[in-house]
Amino acid sequence: MLCRRPSPYGSTLNKASLWGAFFVWALVTAPQALAAACPLLPNGQEVTVRQVVDGDTLRLVDGRSVRLIGVNAPELGKSGGTAQPYAEAARRRLQALVEASDERLTLVPGVEQADRFGRTLAHLYDRQGRNLEMQLIAEGLGYAVAIAPNTRLADCQAAAEGAARNARLGVWKQDPAIAATRIAEGGFAVVQGRLQDVERNRGGLWLQFEGDLVVNVPNRFVDAFDGVPLRQWIGRNLEARGWISDRSRRQEAGRARWQMTLNDPRMLGLRVESF
Numbered sequence: 001m002l003c004r005r006p007s008p009y010g011s012t013l014n015k016a017s018l019w020g021a022f023f024v025w026a027l028v029t030a031p032q033a034l035a036a037a038c039p040l041l042p043n044g045q046e047v048t049v050r051q052v053v054d055g056d057t058l059r060l061v062d063g064r065s066v067r068l069i070g071v072n073a074p075e076l077g078k079s080g081g082t083a084q085p086y087a088e089a090a091r092r093r094l095q096a097l098v099e100a101s102d103e104r105l106t107l108v109p110g111v112e113q114a115d116r117f118g119r120t121l122a123h124l125y126d127r128q129g130r131n132l133e134m135q136l137i138a139e140g141l142g143y144a145v146a147i148a149p150n151t152r153l154a155d156c157q158a159a160a161e162g163a164a165r166n167a168r169l170g171v172w173k174q175d176p177a178i179a180a181t182r183i184a185e186g187g188f189a190v191v192q193g194r195l196q197d198v199e200r201n202r203g204g205l206w207l208q209f210e211g212d213l214v215v216n217v218p219n220r221f222v223d224a225f226d227g228v229p230l231r232q233w234i235g236r237n238l239e240a241r242g243w244i245s246d247r248s249r250r251q252e253a254g255r256a257r258w259q260m261t262l263n264d265p266r267m268l269g270l271r272v273e274s275f
Contacts, residue, residue: 037156038131041123044106049098055090055142056133057119058098060107067119069110069150070157071133071142072188074171086170090141097135101127110150121150134160140170143190143241146266148221154266177239177271181211183258190241191260192271198230205230207268214256215240221263228265237271 051059055073058066074084076091098105106129110121124132131153136142138160146154165172180193197208205217205225217225242260262268 037159038134038153039156040106040125040129040131041108041152044108044125047105047107049103049105052091052095052098055087055094055136058094058124065117065119066107066122066124067115067117068133068136069121069123070145070153071137072145073136073142075187086141089170090136093136093139093141094132097126097132105132111152112149123153131156133157137161138164138169140164140167140172143171143176143188144266145241146264148224148263151264151266154264158266179211180209180213183211183213183244186244186246186258188241188243189260190239191244192237192239195230195233195236195238198234208256209238209240212257213244213260214258215242215260215262215268217262224263225265228268233270238268239271240268242267 047064048061049058050061053059053065054076056068056071058068060066073090073094074087076087077083104127106125107120108123108125110123113121115121126132133142134153134157137144137157144154144157144161146158164170177190177192180191183189183191191209191213193209193211193213195207196210199206199208200222202219203216204219205222207215207217207230209215240260240262242262245259245261246257247255247259248257
């Protein structure tokens with residue numbers, strides 16, 4: 001059922017620093033401010049890296065596999081497949097950052113400390129206290145992602161991305177966003193398209209985009225979107241980022257094939273036509 005009652009989803013925005021970080025404020029942040037933007041968080045652990053797997057994953061000598069928080073690097077080719085653009089560059093850059101600290105880094109676990117694959121979710125810092133995720137994002141070698149509850153550095157990482165985007169670095173050399181009407185496979189994507197409708201039911205918020213894409217905000221995260229004027233955005237061109245799943249095997253009549261699930265408003269915003 002449509003949200004036709006007065007609601008915060010159509011109210012005046014009063015939390016722009018939340019939902020707009022990736023799409024407005026980040027795009028005009030001065031690059032020279034980035035060095036001090038991502039602070040060294042407390043409760044760090046000294047660790048030694050054994051292997052850099054790709055642009056956002058490492059293995060430690062203690063056996064742990066670490067997935068960096070707040071950055072999603074392009075995917076390396078698997079089983080002989082083709083790597084995504086800048087995937088190898090991201091891996092090499094992370095390797096160089098690790099080697100510059102003699103493989104010894106500071107690890108700060110996330111609020112949520114492990115993902116569904118059993119990997120440790122963490123921030124990593126070099127010997128000078130510089131955040132590795134922010135450095136990769138600032139060089140255009142990964143996308144900033146905000147996934148609650150691990151969002152303590154989300155704003156400064158968004159600022160780093162804004163600078164990279166303005167400078168057309170790495171993945172931002174060309175517009176990486178795909179049209180919502182042209183989605184062909186699942187996986188991580190930056191998507192742009194016109195918002196057609198907003199619904200609310202027991203499954204949470206459902207944002208229907210043009211084409212065959214729906215963006216879902218599960219009920220337990222809906223309050224985080226209270227300041228986002230979703231109904232005012234109907235008919236506007238939006239940009240969303242996240243992991244797309246293919247629902248074709250269980251697709252019902254009238255249901256979109258592609259679904260993206262978000263839990264933080266930083267992953268959604270008005271499209272900034274900067275390309």
